[in-house]
Amino acid sequence: MGGYQTLVRKQREFFQSGKTREVSFRVEMLEKLKRAIQDNEKEIMDVLKIDLNKSEFEAYSTEIGIVLEEIGFTLKRLRSWMKPKKVRTPITHFGSSSYIYSEPYGVSLIISPWNYPFQLALVPLIGAISAGNTAIIKPSEYTPETSDFMERLIARLYPEEFVSVVQGGVEASQELLNQNIDYIFFTGSVPVGKIVMEAASKNLTPVTLELGGKSPCIVHEDANLKLAAKRIAWGKFTNAGQTCIAPDYVYVHENIRTEFLEEFKKAVHHLYGEEPLKNENYTHIVSEKHFNRLKMFLEDGETFMGGQIDSTTLAMEPTVLTDISWEDPVMKDEIFGPILPVMEYQDLDEVIDGVYQHPHPLALYLFTAEKNIQSEVLSKISFGGGCINDTVYHFVSPYLPFGGVKSSGIGSYHGKGNFDAFSHKKSIVKQTNLFDIPFRYPTMKNGVKRI
Numbered sequence: 531m532g533g534y535q536t537l538v539r540k541q542r543e544f545f546q547s548g549k550t551r552e553v554s555f556r557v558e559m560l561e562k563l564k565r566a567i568q569d570n571e572k573e574i575m576d577v578l579k580i581d582l583n584k585s586e587f588e589a590y591s592t593e594i595g596i597v598l599e600e601i602g603f604t605l606k607r608l609r610s611w612m613k614p615k616k617v618r619t620p621i622t623h624f625g626s627s628s629y630i631y632s633e634p635y636g637v638s639l640i641i642s643p644w645n646y647p648f649q650l651a652l653v654p655l656i657g658a659i660s661a662g663n664t665a666i667i668k669p670s671e672y673t674p675e676t677s678d679f680m681e682r683l684i685a686r687l688y689p690e691e692f693v694s695v696v697q698g699g700v701e702a703s704q705e706l707l708n709q710n711i712d713y714i715f716f717t718g719s720v721p722v723g724k725i726v727m728e729a730a731s732k733n734l735t736p737v738t739l740e741l742g743g744k745s746p747c748i749v750h751e752d753a754n755l756k757l758a759a760k761r762i763a764w765g766k767f768t769n770a771g772q773t774c775i776a777p778d779y780v781y782v783h784e785n786i787r788t789e790f791l792e793e794f795k796k797a798v799h800h801l802y803g804e805e806p807l808k809n810e811n812y813t814h815i816v817s818e819k820h821f822n823r824l825k826m827f828l829e830d831g832e833t834f835m836g837g838q839i840d841s842t843t844l845a846m847e848p849t850v851l852t853d854i855s856w857e858d859p860v861m862k863d864e865i866f867g868p869i870l871p872v873m874e875y876q877d878l879d880e881v882i883d884g885v886y887q888h889p890h891p892l893a894l895y896l897f898t899a900e901k902n903i904q905s906e907v908l909s910k911i912s913f914g915g916g917c918i919n920d921t922v923y924h925f926v927s928p929y930l931p932f933g934g935v936k937s938s939g940i941g942s943y944h945g946k947g948n949f950d951a952f953s954h955k956k957s958i959v960k961q962t963n964l965f966d967i968p969f970r971y972p973t974m975k976n977g978v979k980r981i
């Protein structure tokens with residue numbers, strides 16, 4: 531394991547050489563990454579197909595395209611983000627000026643999960659490079675083809691003292707966490723997030739934690755049910771529900787429950803056909819362990835639709851469960867699979883109370899045109915981010931910082947937020963020597979000023 535120590539030392543030396551701070555270097559490295567991804571698009575789709583049976587459409591729209599967009603957005607703005615930002619100066623500081631400098635942390639560690647194994651490793655890397663850091667990436671052991679590909683790609687593009695991919699499972703991850711790292715960017719589950727934060731606390735290393743949780747979807751009485759059904763079905767079953775911001779469960783107003791469920795069934799059939807298990811483009815569950823965990827939830831409540839599985843391919847039909855309460859096992863933790871429990875409500879307060887009694891969601895989706903309902907939900911429930919009348923789309927805007935709150939995460943990234951996440955903000959006052967205003971100095975007893 532001495533290898534990690536050596537790797538971190540080499541990265542620190544490289545960082546201290548000052549190379550990574552040069553704007554031309556940052557731009558060149560990002561452009562290199564962009565070209566390499568464009569040139570290897572087919573191979574990226576192939577490895578994602580092997581690991582998760584992702585279709586080419588999903589591989590591009592939810593992985594490759596997102597990374598390319600982030601690079602393009604960053605390259606256009608990087609020079610302006612890097613400039614020290616002049617801010618206002620209070621009258622008490624008369625004569626001086628104030629600036630915020632964005633400085634890189636140094637050696638960064640990026641630990642990523644398996645569900646979007648390509649973009650969740652490489653979008654943070656864009657943040658690390660654009661902010662002037664070196665980076666060690668520890669991708670997930672559950673998607674070995676994609677992790678192998680990234681290791682080869684990065685080794686071809688960059689010297690290891692700048693960016694390096696380290697493969698391995700829990701042990702490798704913990705060994706890396708024990709090194710003297712300057713900044714940790716972790717995406718994964720809540721329990722592992724706590725382990726990461728504990729490890730970081732030993733050296734007070736700053737962290738960003740992108741975690742998970744149960745993200746509610748509220749369908750109010752006045753919602754446009756056709757659109758709501760379509761958008762929820764898409765947000766839930768893309769990647770077979772293995773999305774951190776997928777709607778975890780639905781709260782539907784009792785007056786529209788039946789109509790909503792019918793629309794939902796139609797929407798799912800439209801997206802994946804009447805026999806999704808035969809659809810070649812339907813993503814599979816990542817491993818047998820995850821598959822078996824999900825299988826147990828199929829016993830909860832009543833199965834409104836779906837429920838069929840294929841244990842040989844680890845595929846599970848888009849499934850809707852009704853007659854569900856907070857006491858059912860499926861409502862205890864983040865589902866992270868193609869199972870959607872539906873609960874009904876009469877009064878919005880029931881929903882607000884129900885969500886409030888549980889950990890802070892990473893996302894929340896509300897379907898209603900009523901402005902007062904929108905304001906009530908936004909002001910009474912704390913969650914990472916979300917959408918009104920849609921699902922998941924807030925994730926793909928570079929203008930919106932993405933992250934959780936409390937148990938769903940700490941910090942945020944994407945777009946300028948990505949550059950900011952990997953930067954320390956150094957506040958500087960530049961004082962004049964032309965004069966000195968005496969108010970701040972204590973007056974000596976004999977009345978003589980100290981300066």
Ligand code: NAD
Pocket residue numbers: 641642643644645646650668669670671698699700703704717718719720722723725739740741742743773774775864866892934939
């Ligand atoms: P995970 O926490 O099991 O693993 C994430 C990473 O941590 C992997 O690289 C893994 O090797 C490493 N790891 C696992 N156990 C560890 C330990 N004990 N010590 C140190 N490192 C360890 O998560 P996962 O199963 O890969 O991903 C699913 C979870 O990630 C879900 O909870 C999901 O909501 C969350 N997620 C969050 C986001 C987000 O952006 N907020 C995005 C995707 C996934």
